[in-house]
Amino acid sequence: LAKTTQPISMDSYEGQEVNITCSHNNIATNDYITWYQQFPSQGPRFIIQGYKTKVTNEVASLFIPADRKSSTLSLPRVSLSDTAVYYCLLWGYGGSQGNLIFGKGTKLSVKP
Amino acid sequence: DADVTQTPRNRITKTGKRIMLECSQTKGHDRMYWYRQDPGLGLRLIYYSFDVKDINKGEISDGYSVSRQAQAKFSLSLESAIPNQTALYFCATSDSQRSNTEAFFGQGTRLTVV
Numbered sequence: 681l682a683k684t685t686q687p688i689s690m691d692s693y694e695g696q697e698v699n700i701t702c703s704h705n706n707i708a709t710n711d712y713i714t715w716y717q718q719f720p721s722q723g724p725r726f727i728i729q730g731y732k733t734k735v736t737n738e739v740a741s742l743f744i745p746a747d748r749k750s751s752t753l754s755l756p757r758v759s760l761s762d763t764a765v766y767y768c769l770l771w772g773y774g775g776s777q778g779n780l781i782f783g784k785g786t787k788l789s790v791k792p
Numbered sequence: 793d794a795d796v797t798q799t800p801r802n803r804i805t806k807t808g809k810r811i812m813l814e815c816s817q818t819k820g821h822d823r824m825y826w827y828r829q830d831p832g833l834g835l836r837l838i839y840y841s842f843d844v845k846d847i848n849k850g851e852i853s854d855g856y857s858v859s860r861q862a863q864a865k866f867s868l869s870l871e872s873a874i875p876n877q878t879a880l881y882f883c884a885t886s887d888s889q890r891s892n893t894e895a896f897f898g899q900g901t902r903l904t905v906v
Contacts, residue, residue, distance in 0.1 A: 714894075723796075723882050723897025724835065767834070780825060780886070780895060781851065784834035 684768045689787040698755040700786050702768030705749050711770040713744060713751045718765045763790045795819045798883050798898035805873050805905055813868045813901050815883030823886045824866040825895065826858060828879040835882065841866055873905040
């Protein structure tokens with residue numbers, strides 16, 4: 681069963697900020713929200729992870745509201761090389777960690 | 793050298809044949825996973841293993857079996873391959889001891905069943 685819901689696709693232009701929202705209404709107390717990026721014919725690559733509020737690293741920011749039922753991945757000033765599929769998933773710290781379910785992801789297309 | 797290595801990278805096999813895809817890792821992680829990817833369907837979990845003595849079915853385990861020969865090795869077998877098992881297969885690892893629950897993926901094996 682899908683635990684997260686995200687848009688199938690998004691379009692953007694170079695230099696814009698892109699926000700991809702993910703819904704996870706049934707998030708469990710020990711679930712972390714994790715985002716991965718996948719380029720064609722390559723394995724997914726970890727981008728960012730958070731539990732609540734805001735997390736920022738050199739690649740992206742992750743915004744999580746207090747109820748944790750949704751999250752938003754923010755990519756600042758995207759370039760053509762950011763064209764990829766982005767996956768939002770819940771990963772429980774502890775016993776449920778092994779059940780790493782990816783879903784279909786959001787295909788981001790960045791245009792010049 | 794890659795931390796997570798899959799062999800072969802590409803394979804064409806005939807319907808009904810038995811085939812094994814292998815995955816080895818040098819990261820020292822205890823958890824390993826097998827996924828398949830089909831166009832438009834994202835990644836689907838086939839099997840996962842928490843350690844050498846622990847094997848768990850994922851979302852789509854029918855038609856597949858796995859073997860965790862050692863902590864560093866996790867093999868996926870198709871006992872009797874069929875055309876709808878044509879897909880891109882990925883192996884992944886993770887470390888249960890880290891608070892950052894990051895999974896590391898291999899380069900993928902492209903399997904074609906004719």
